[in-house]
Amino acid sequence: MNSLWSRLEPLLPRVQKPARYIGCEDGAQQPVHAPDKVAWLLAYPDTYEVGLPNQGLQILYEILNERDDALAERTYLPWTDLIAEMRRVGLPLFSVDNHLPASAFDIVAFNLSSELVYTNVLECLDLAGVPLRGRDRDERHPVVGAGGHAVFNPEPMADFIDFFVIGDGEEVVAEITEVVGEWLRVGRPAGSRREMLRQLAVVPGVYVPAMYEVEYDGPDLVGVHPRHSEIPEVVEKRTVADLADWPYPRNQLVPMTEVVHDRLNVEVFRGCTRGCRFCQAGMITRPVRERPLEQVRTMVGEGLARTGYDEVALTSLSTADFSGIEDVVSGTIDDPLNCGRVTISLPSLRVDAFTVGLAAKIGSARRTGLTFAPEAGTWRMRQIINKMITEEDLLATVESAYASGWSRMKLYFLTGLPSEMDDDTEGIAELARRVVEIGLEHTRKASVTVSLGGFVPKAHTPFQWFGQNGPEELQRKINLVRNVVRGEKRVKVKWHDPHASLAEGITSRGDRRLGRVIERVWRAGGVFQEWSEHFDIRLWRDAMEAEGLSIDWYVTRHREETEVLPWDHIGAGLHRDFLWQDWTDALAGFGVPDCRWTPCYDCGACTEFGIEHIVASPVPPAGGSQGTGQGIPGVGAVPVSIGRPEGGFR
Amino acid sequence: MIRFRVRFDKHGKIRFTSHRDMARIWERAIRKVGLPVAYTEGFTPRPRISFGLALPTGYASDGEYLDIAMDESVVGADGAVSGTGVASETSIDLIQMREQLSRALPVGMNVQAIEMIEGRPGSLQEEVVICTWRFEIRELGDIEARGAVADVLAADRLMVTRQRKGRETTEDIRPAVLSLAVKGEGETGVELEADLAAKPRLVRPSELMAYLAPDHELGPVTRTHQWIEQDGAPREPIPGPATPAPRAQRRAS
Incomplete structure (x- = not known):
């Protein structure tokens, strides 16, 4: 060769x-x-x-x-x-x-x-x-x-x-x-x-x-x-029972030219049981398997020495949940070999005071931006998606971040969520405005960037039955947010192209008939569709039409409980009953706690594979606010019907 | 603060990295070796290293330069440098430092020489006035090449148009062509050598192509030498193996 x-x-x-x-x-x-x-x-x-x-x-x-x-x-x-x-x-x-x-x-x-x-x-x-x-x-x-x-x-x-x-x-x-x-x-x-x-x-x-x-x-x-x-x-699905057996990559590739995430990456655990209902990654990677603290330390220390990087990311779906997080962070910061010049990045952080404390520990003197993902603008909506952060906790977190010297907050939200009403959407902008108000008490430079993504339901999640919002509806909601903060210099709104969410929606819950659509899009020149400069929704609409397939049927239609889903023959470990129950709980506004520290609610991920969560700490991490909202009763009826195409979902 | 000047080469696949890439490659190499390099002040301290004239992406080089600053406290009286990093608790001399850095650099890059520089030298970017280049023109014969070289040297003006800050500017690069000659057969075609001025801006061999062989492609290019001016005579930033310096900065004719 x-x-x-x-x-x-x-x-x-x-x-x-x-x-x-x-x-x-x-x-x-x-x-x-x-x-x-x-x-x-x-x-x-x-x-x-x-x-x-x-x-x-x-x-x-x-x-x-x-x-x-x-x-x-x-x-x-x-x-x-x-x-x-x-x-x-x-x-x-x-x-x-x-x-x-x-x-x-x-x-x-x-x-x-x-x-x-x-x-x-x-x-x-x-x-x-x-x-x-x-x-x-x-x-x-x-x-x-x-x-x-x-x-x-x-x-x-x-x-x-x-x-x-x-x-x-x-x-x-x-x-x-x-x-x-x-x-x-x-x-x-x-x-x-x-x-x-x-x-x-x-x-x-x-x-x-x-x-x-x-x-x-x-x-x-x-x-x-x-x-x-x-x-x-x-x-x-296959599940590796113990990450300790797989300390890879041992020799992380160091590219000669700039790439995204150009730093040492050490995976501290796999899986997540926070139970955010929109999150496919959290659902399909269960149970939680932590890497032993000592192994994390070794991988960080040897990795930095071998690669010459001055930044290490501790990766997972919610890194502040790692039992040994404080040990690794202080150990790395205080290591004399690193001369105080190594920075640690913690992607995927919870919104709480503990996180701010961690960020304060790792952050260098320059405290400009801090990113949080409340995902929804109102407490009602956050209960529905099971992102159980109360308004008070959220604002307290922001307050402590500004008080610790940060001036710019970046807040991630999803819009087009199940049962989202205009009050919820506008709540995103109201929240951003509150955050700025709090910031101004601490710094004249306070500002907030709101990043809006259109929600795309994914397979093996409780929201897999939900009819996605079409692009016009998503754009209307984006405009609602923009209108509330129009003219406010300190709140900047960014959003994801709603048409890209549509194309993603076509494929995310599609069946085998989509193959011909994908081929048509490609033959029409549709490569690099994940790059905005190359994305073209017309290619997708034309291909669906040419194949006689309905975008509404694949994307915006609500699915019924009895419907056979194209991925029913793929097992992610989650019982279908559990997912449906979680879907109905969502619509009733009930949250479920993180099962690492509360009794099992039998989603199936552990029992199906005869393995268990591997978590070093028997108690929830300090300051973790998610789950603390469980005493709050459900918000009662929400204007939603399940499994009916013509519901009041929007 | 003590400064060291480093000469290194860049050959093979790695030559497709950019000037920006080189900065990152060097920062990592320095950290891997644990050199006690000085850091800049401010919120994001960077190692105090400064590079010479950018080498265009894709060009090879026999002689690139960078200056590394180290804290004075770590340099012994004999000029030996004590490392505090990975190679801790040892005293490393310049030969050892050269070997360690070469090992830490990617394949295709080697440190050839390190020299301590006295006083406060000017920056490499400002001081280098001439670069010597070897380049090939794909599928061009020796005889045509000699004719083209003679034409270029006989020309009064060599006007080139280029994009600069979004505007097209036209300028005469004839004064920058200090020497130009056919050297013989290369791997992809005829090989030429040129001394091109680096001031007021770096003129590249590719800019000569429109006059030398507009219907041919530029082949491999190597920067073989860089020259600074000292007491009116050109010399290399670190004197290397004996090389005849460009005779003068006057244009060749």
Whole structure:
């Protein structure tokens, strides 16, 4: 196999940021290919800057390269200027490690972290010279896989992906390697591809869509059924029981050019039981598994020394909940080796006083911006989404932040939530105004940025039955917020394009029929749809129309309890009964507490897999306000009906 | 504050990193080695390192420079530097420092020399007046190249138009061409060498292409030397292996 570097090199002076294509990262490997090694190409279907920091991909890169029977290289989707050059000279998609053609690998595995990158997967396959559809591939072609959060509804991509990995990938890549390795050993005889896929389909956590038949009744989905008796009816996700067994990445990649999250990243726990009902990540990654404090310390210390980074992020879905958070933070700050020059970033922080205390500890002298995510503007709405922060707690948090020297707050909100009324939407602006008022008592520079995202319901969440707001309705709500604070210099409102939320909504709860839509969007030139400068809603509307599919049916329609959902044959560990109960609780305005420190309410995540939360501390973290609102009675009836398309939801 | 001047090279894939990228690569390398570098004051202290003239992205170099400032307290009387970081409790000399930095830098970058600089030298960006370049023109023959070089040297003016702060400006770069000659066969075509002025701005080999071979592509480019002026004569910021200096700053003819 020959490196494509000599053909790529002359193209690089013609394109922007050519360092994206050279590899050369600190920690990169140049694995030696051999017939007895299964060659994985780990593909991130977005730009290098976005894809390189992805921890999931880096973890698998190391685990596979440590194996005797496997190797792994990486690829990212080149930017449009290089794609044009590559198509002009006929250069295929390449790995950045050895610069080998993508089609020379045995497995091409995509990381799908969001839906808008789906068309990029097609662009990658096409650039690689691999047939787009699984059914058109044969023994000469790589096996195409996918994993990541978005694959918890795999159906929209089922035509293009040979196998999906549901859940944690650390262990299952070994089993997949063995099945594919055996296929290579017997020399991939003609017609054997299907048999190999059939064997993959019985690996726990692996979903092979070709082994399932989809049954419709008119527009309605009747079911997704296995074609063979040994194929499981429901593919349950894989879950790594103990993060301590997987201290990866050990050699985090340090890129030579600027990327997002350009810092050391150490995952402190996986899973979250805060129970925010809109949050797919929190639902599908349960139970909570903390990394032992000592291991976190080692990974931070060795990681900083090895990489030369001066910033470390402690990552998780809610980092202030980590039992050892204060120890790690003070240990890192006070470590004489770091000379006081290492900064710690804590993404995904709760809104409470404890968090401000932590932030004060890690923050350098410069205290400009602090970001919180109240997600909704009124207490009523926050109970519905189970983000149980009272107004008093929220304002007290903000007060302490301003008092500690911060001047700029950034507040994240969702709009278009179930049963959201105009009072709730305007409540976002009112809240921002209150925050500024409090700030002005402390600093003349006080300001607030409100960031509004249109809510897109996701599979395996209590809100999976909810009819998403259409773009006109989302825009109306955004305008409501803007109107309240019009003319106020200290409150700035930013928002996500409601049309992008629509496209995301089409794919997030779509079924297998969406494959043709995705292909049409791609054929019409729709790549990099997650980039606002390339996003084009007309491509999506046209494709849906051409396929005779209704956007309303897929996006804005409320689903009923009995409806078969396209992802019902995928198991995230959560009982459907639990999700429905949580949905009805939501509409009744009842919150549920965090089950790490309160009795189990049997969502299914632990019991299904015979594993438990691994939490070092038996008590909730100091100052954690979520859950303290439980004594407050539900807000009573909300103007909502369940499962009826013509409800008063908006 | 004690200053060290470092000369390093940049070859292979890593040459596609930008000047901005280089700053980050160096900051990380310095932290990895644990060099007791001085930091700037203020809210976000940065290591006190200053770079020379930016090397255009994609060009290789035999001689890039940067200055590193260290706190005086850590430098011994013999010029030995004691590290406080990863390589703690040891005294490292300049040769050791060179080796450690080379190891901490990515493949394709090596530190060639480190020298302590006396007094308060001017910044590299201001002092470098000439750069020597070697570059190839893809698929161009030796004879055509010699003709093109003669034409360029015979020209009174070489007008180039470029974007500057969103405006198009046209200027004559003929005065910046101090020497230009065909060196022989390169990997992708003919190889040339040029001394181009770096003041009032850095003129790049690519700017000559419109006159040398408008229908050909520029091949690999290497900055082989940078020159500062001392007592009226050009010399390298750190004297390297004996290289004939550009004869004069007058334009070649």
